[in-house]
Amino acid sequence: xxxxxxxxxxxxxxxxxxxxxxxxxxxxxxxxxxxxxxxxxxxxxxxxxxxxxxxxxxxxxxxxxxxxxxxxxxxxxxxxxxxxxxxxxxxxxxxxxxxxxxxxxxxxxxxxxxxxxxxxxxxxxxxxxxxxxxxxxxxxxxxxxxxxxxxxxxxxxxxxxxxxxxxxxxxxxxxxxxxxxxxxxxxxxxxxxxxxxxxxxxxxxxxxxxxxxxxxxxxxxxxxxxxxxxxxxxxxxxxxxxxxxxxxxxxxxxxxxxxxxxxxxxxxxxxxxxxxxxxxxxxxxxxxxxxxxxxxxxxxxxxxxxxxxxxxxxx
Amino acid sequence: xxxxxxxxxxxxxxxxxxxxxxxxxxxxxxxxxxxxxxxxxxxxxxxxxxxxxxxxxxxxxxxxxxxxxxxxxxxxxxxxxxxxxxxxxxxxxxxxxxxxxxxxxxxxxxxxxxxxxxxxxxxxxxxxxxxxxxxxxxxxxxxxxxxxxxxxxxxxxxxxxxxxxxxxxxxxxxxxxxxxxxxxxxxxxxxxxxxxxxxxxxxxxxxxxx
Numbered sequence: 001x002x003x004x005x006x007x008x009x010x011x012x013x014x015x016x017x018x019x020x021x022x023x024x025x026x027x028x029x030x031x032x033x034x035x036x037x038x039x040x041x042x043x044x045x046x047x048x049x050x051x052x053x054x055x056x057x058x059x060x061x062x063x064x065x066x067x068x069x070x071x072x073x074x075x076x077x078x079x080x081x082x083x084x085x086x087x088x089x090x091x092x093x094x095x096x097x098x099x100x101x102x103x104x105x106x107x108x109x110x111x112x113x114x115x116x117x118x119x120x121x122x123x124x125x126x127x128x129x130x131x132x133x134x135x136x137x138x139x140x141x142x143x144x145x146x147x148x149x150x151x152x153x154x155x156x157x158x159x160x161x162x163x164x165x166x167x168x169x170x171x172x173x174x175x176x177x178x179x180x181x182x183x184x185x186x187x188x189x190x191x192x193x194x195x196x197x198x199x200x201x202x203x204x205x206x207x208x209x210x211x212x213x214x215x216x217x218x219x220x221x222x223x224x225x226x227x228x229x230x231x232x233x234x235x236x237x238x239x240x241x242x243x244x245x246x247x248x249x250x251x252x253x254x255x256x257x258x259x260x261x262x263x264x265x266x267x268x269x270x271x272x273x274x275x276x277x278x279x280x281x282x283x284x285x286x287x288x289x290x291x292x293x294x295x296x297x298x299x300x301x302x303x304x305x306x307x308x309x310x311x312x313x314x315x
Numbered sequence: 316x317x318x319x320x321x322x323x324x325x326x327x328x329x330x331x332x333x334x335x336x337x338x339x340x341x342x343x344x345x346x347x348x349x350x351x352x353x354x355x356x357x358x359x360x361x362x363x364x365x366x367x368x369x370x371x372x373x374x375x376x377x378x379x380x381x382x383x384x385x386x387x388x389x390x391x392x393x394x395x396x397x398x399x400x401x402x403x404x405x406x407x408x409x410x411x412x413x414x415x416x417x418x419x420x421x422x423x424x425x426x427x428x429x430x431x432x433x434x435x436x437x438x439x440x441x442x443x444x445x446x447x448x449x450x451x452x453x454x455x456x457x458x459x460x461x462x463x464x465x466x467x468x469x470x471x472x473x474x475x476x477x478x479x480x481x482x483x484x485x486x487x488x489x490x491x492x493x494x495x496x497x498x499x500x501x502x503x504x505x506x507x508x509x510x511x512x513x514x515x516x517x518x519x520x521x522x523x524x525x
Contacts, residue, residue: 011510015484017491045524046517050485053466056376059389063367066393070363070400 001029006036010043060086231273231310233299239292242270242315248291249274249311255287256280261308270313275306284309348412355403367396370413373487374420380482381424383471391427395420410496417489418497421479428475462523469519477512484509 006029012018013026030036085093239245246263249272253260258276265271276284281303288294292313351369354362374395378388398419399406406415470478470486483489483497494505517524 008507008510011513012491012506015491015509017506042517042521042524043513046513046520047485049462049466049520049523050470050481050513050516053463053486055486056372056379058371058375058392059385062375062389062392063364063371065389066367066371066396067364069393070397071360 001025003029003033003036006030006033007039010036010040011047013040014044014047231308232304233296233307234310235294235296235298235312237288237292237294237311237313239313239315242313245291245313246270246272249288249313252284252287252291256284258284268314272311272313274309274311276309278303278305278307281307349408352403352406352408352412355399356406363400366399366412370416371396373413374416377417377420377479377482377487378424380470380486381421381475381479382427387427391420391423394423398423411493414489414493414497417483417487417493418499421483421497425475425479465520465523469516472519473512473515477508477515480505480508481512481516485513 006026009018009022009026010030013023013030018026030040237245237249250260253274253276256276257280258274260272260274262273263270285294288311351362351366355366371392375388375392378391378395379385382388382391395416399416406412410418470481473481479498480494483494484491489497491502491505491509494500494509495502498505500508
């Protein structure tokens with residue numbers, strides 16, 4: 001066997017892949033040939049190096065991907081797989097979620113006292129919020145300087161006029177009511193509100209831009225008083241039957257070509273606001289005396305074409 | 316270089332323990348293959364799971380050695396299993412299941428390497444370099460990673476028809492007969508290609524040899 005023939009079979013000799021008829025002569029040659037023996041040693045070491053290579057492993061998740069590709073999973077499985085992320089993705093996501101929840105909770109806690117404060121302000125004090133409303137407030141005559149006045153001053157003035165208008169008993173009652181209403185004003189009752197809005201609706205143009213707080217508990221009464229205060233002529237009409245007097249008054253107004261502008265009834269007095277043409281004024285006062293004891297508080301010498309009258313009818 | 320020489324002697328005497336364990340595992344699994352093939356033919360869903368689990372590393376390994384690119388290797392490896400899944404009913408069973416898998420993997424790799432657009436890209440050596448083992452001491456590791464890098468490069472530089480033979484024989488541990496069956500070659504052709512491949516490698520690895 002030549003060295004070339006021997007070397008072509010050295011690899012197979014290492015793998016024990018030679019039949020006995022080949023292996024015998026080859027082993028005999030290698031035993032006597034130094035070069036071929038050295039070559040066999042080098043080849044053996046080369047193969048040993050190759051076999052020392054670490055085995056390769058398929059990437060993580062490879063088997064799952066193969067299975068998914070082979071058998072498209074039902075939708076719920078795919079969803080489950082999509083949701084089951086590796087921890088390397090889950091941990092940052094979980095941290096982000098936790099952070100988000102934390103921020104949200106902190107934000108809510110920050111908001112809570114504010115909300116509570118807001119609730120405290122809103123519920124027991126409708127007057128405050130109502131003051132924000134546009135001026136649906138019933139009001140006085142043109143030329144009244146209420147716009148420039150602050151609320152307390154206005155109130156004081158109204159009360160002053162009201163005292164003039166009302167008799168002692170009703171005045172005392174009203175003041176008691178006001179005192180009651182001042183610290184914790186309660187929302188006006190439904191009938192009172194109705195009356196008030198009737199006044200407002202009847203005379204919206206008279207003072208459209210009126211500002212200031214909306215009336216509270218004593219609302220309707222004071223609105224009536226305000227009306228009286230705005231009148232050209234105001235006075236008391238003491239009658240025996242208030243309702244009958246009111247009916248008579250209505251007829252009188254119709255007869256004299258006037259108009260009833262507003263009407264509000266309290267427990268002890270009824271306030272009616274009217275306009276009477278100046279031409280019919282003397283007839284009006286004459287007829288009024290027939291209805292009851294008419295005591296004008298204020299009656300200017302010069303009357304406008306349409307006389308505004310505020311009557312406080314008591315029994 | 317004393318270190319690599321020492322290492323070489325050690326490898327020759329004990330071989331690669333990891334590979335030995337791996338081979339034993341595979342041998343045990345291979346013995347169950349006929350049963351697995353029966354179940355695959357019957358359309359047993361779990362059988363395919365077991366097949367993929369048992370062979371994924373070996374199929375991927377061949378693909379990575381041949382293609383030198385993990386993404387391409389995974390694509391090809393997946394295609395191998397999909398072909399098995401689709402054609403297992405027609406599997407004759409006169410070859411071992413593992414040989415059949417290697418045959419499909421080898422053919423797909425060689426086809427892809429032969430395709431014109433694949434010839435342009437020759438990246439991926441870095442990928443193989445990173446496959447070095449991590450259970451050695453730092454100094455050993457440095458020497459070992461140098462050795463591994465040289466090994467991988469040497470294998471990668473082999474002509475494809477020799478490379479597939481040396482991969483199947485020395486890295487995957489197939490017998491000459493199995494290689495001949497998988498690649499549809501004569502035994503003599505397997506032997507001569509393997510010998511030429513090893514001679515090429517011997518020259519390239521000379522500085523690591525005693």
